[in-house]
Amino acid sequence: MSNRKKELILLAGTNDTRKTLSAQLEEVIGDWFEIESYSLEEQFPSPFENKLIILTSYLLEEDFKNAIGEGCHVLIAKRVINYEHIDKLLAIPEGTRALYVSDYAQNCYDSISMLQQLGIDHIDYIPHYPGCKASPDITYAITPGEIGLIPPFITTVIDIGTRLIDLTSMMEILSHIGLLAEKGESISFKNIRSIIDLNKKLARSNRDSEHLNKHFKRVLDGVDDGILAIDELGRITVFNEILETVFKVTSRQAIGRLLKEVIPNQELVAFILADNTEESRCFTLIQNEFIVQRFMLQTENSIVATFKDMNQTIKMERTLRRELVKKGFVAKYTFQDIVGSSAAIQNTKLIAGKLAKTDLTVLIEGESGSGKELFASAIHNASFRNNGSYLALNCSSLPEDLMESELFGYEEGAFTGAKKGGKTGVFEQANGGTIFLDEIGDISLKLQARLLRVLQEKEIMRIGGSKIIPIDVRVIAATNKDLLKMIELGKFREDLYHRLKVLYLHLPELRKRKEDITELIQHIIHLSGRNNVKILPEVMIRLSQYEWYGNVRELKNTIDYMLAVCDNYTVTLNDIPDTHFFQRASSSGVKGDLMYRIESSIAATAEAPMKKPAGGVVDDKDLLMILQTIYSFNQSGESIGRKKIAEQTRWWNKELTEQQVRHRIELLEQHGYILIYRGRSGIKVTQTGLDWMNSLTAE
Ligand SMILES: Nc1ncnc2c1ncn2[C@@H]1O[C@H](COP(=O)(O)OP(=O)(O)OP(=O)(O)O)[C@@H](O)[C@H]1O
Helix, strand or coil, rough: CCCCEEEEEEEEHHHHHHHHHHHHHHHHHCCCCCEEECCCCCCCCCEEEECCCEEEHHHHHHHHHHHHHHHHEEECCCCCCHHHHHHHHCCCCCEEEEEEECCCCHHHHHHHHHHHHHHHHHEEEEEEECCCCCCCCCEEECCCCCCHHCCCCCCEECCCCCEEECHHHHHHHHHCHHHHHHHHHHHHHHHHHHHHHHHHHHHHHHHHHHHHHHHHHHHHCCCCEEEECCCCEEEEEEHHHHHHHHCCCCHHHCCCCCCCHHHHHHHHHHHHHCCCCEEEEEEEEECCEEEEEEEEEEHHCCEEEEEHHHHHHHHHHHHHHHHHHHCCCCCCCCHHHCCCHHHHHHHHHHHHHHHCCCCCCCCCCCCCCCHHHHHHHHHHHHCCCCCCCCCEEECCCCCCCHHHHHHHHHHHCCCCCCCCEEEECCCHHHCCCCEEEEHHHHHHHHHHHHHHHHHHCEEEECCCCCCEEECCCCEEEECCCCHHHHHHHCCCCHHHHHHHCCCCEECCHHHHHHHHHHHHHHHHHHHHHCCEEEECCHHHHHHHHHCCCCCHHHHHHHHHHHHHHCECCCCCCHCCCCCHHHHCCCCCCCCCCHHHHHHHHHHHHCCCCCCCCCCCCCCCCCCHHHHHHHHHHHCCCCCCCCCHHHHHHHHCCCCCCCHHHHHHHHHHHHHCCCCCCCEEEEEEEHHHHHHHHHHHHCC
């Protein structure tokens, strides 16, 4: 053989094919042949004469017809999928519809059939070549390097690389150029290696799926419920460990057999195989109660049944309940916790017990401290929702925006500062249970409108969300305000009032059932764990004479005070707090008349013995007046800031400068009595602030 290398021309359709196949040839015969290669995508010096030409596809004969001149010998290469990239296809999920994209229809069909012959038949291949229309619901495409032909809607492209010249064509080329003896063995050896590699990959994938099967089995065996699946022919396909114990049959014995051959209880077999809509039923198996739930897997046309051990379920529910208690989602009180033998309270309990048995909305009206929360909690516990959550929300505790997100939740990004992942509102959290909205008279008109929609439609939408979430929540609302008066003043929606007041409960004032006082005192002492303390009879008599405008809460606070100050385990008349301690009657008898109480408390401020100073050198009277001003603006829905407060002080005995107002606002904020919002929301009084105002009122 002369030193000068002979020439071989490789003609391909695309540059990619040209480069890949030229490299393949170079590796085998590069030492003997100069390989020149050209593609249809570029200019080439034709016609070729007296050359050995290799065409990369018979489909190119027409395209290169004029380029092949006198004395040429043309070999058409057969091509084979590059096994190296096969594992990419093994990762595609079973049954996936995928386009097989190539330049010619014939190439597509050849390659698909080759892939199927190789056993890569878990994919639903759809041939795709120029001129084809593909359905845009297909997301996968497989291509031997023809990325440019992939439709734009495809999201996952698997490039299995350009197809290589196959073994027979390679041998033909070698034979033609007289190198078969020299290179044939190593080429076929290399080919065998690549086939072995492919087999290894396929075997690995089988091992992987076996591994996955074992993994699934471990998962199925790990759950506490029995799990059974039956194929369309009624044969068992899944039978986990729990079922092995229940039916005393191993899964090996059960799988593949008909259900009735494995389960002796024919009633249960009939229930599982039944064609009706009944979905769960109770069965006694191995002396235990099981809830069997069945459902169809439509896509697979098979039935799945789960077996839940009731004892286990009860245990789980207890744990869940404990969790709920920890989160404060549980109603603490039952009717037994409501003390009092008076006809008034007994009658109220009787009515409340009846209301509990319905699932209707209830409005509880009653003075502050009369037990509204207590009754709401007892109603929930006596209702069929008692296993669900119970969430209580005080509507006066938060400013409007916070209250809205508390009630309805929000989506991520709904507003600046919204928590990542959004937030679930109490309506969603209480799903299946009860929500108690205390002080309903304090919600803004905007929230009243939203609440009305929730009650009407039984669905909510999170702030910033577009999804409608159906909710199944019973609403119990409470108020110590005269809602009818508020309706007259345009501060409460009449339609909402009627929606809330489907059922109605009025709680009797303590002063109207004074016969309950002794019993309540004993109950309170018992709850505080101070049974060893004696209350002298004259104390009992005196306490029974008070009017208790703050109702049972006030009575409880008084007892707690006396238990704290008494000596020798005996409460005497000296331990009764002085008159400043007690809440006074407001003109309307309900808490709504706040102004009256604030005024009287300001008068009492100087001598109030138990009040802790809020503002140090600043007069508490100033702080209270400012708080009161903010509160009345909050109530009327108007925003208020420093400037407006300073303007308001003009009407007081002592006018404050803006600077003085700023200082006092800072003090109120430090005490947590107000929250200052940027922008139009202005300043809002917090529950702590309200409590402070109320505590002064009580003095
Ligand atoms: N009949 C009762 N028996 C025993 N305890 C009672 C009774 N009524 C009220 N209480 C107790 O009095 C306190 C105040 O009751 P509750 O919080 O239910 O009142 P409320 O009407 O919701 O008050 P507010 O309107 O201020 O929210 C609680 O500690 C509650 O347990």
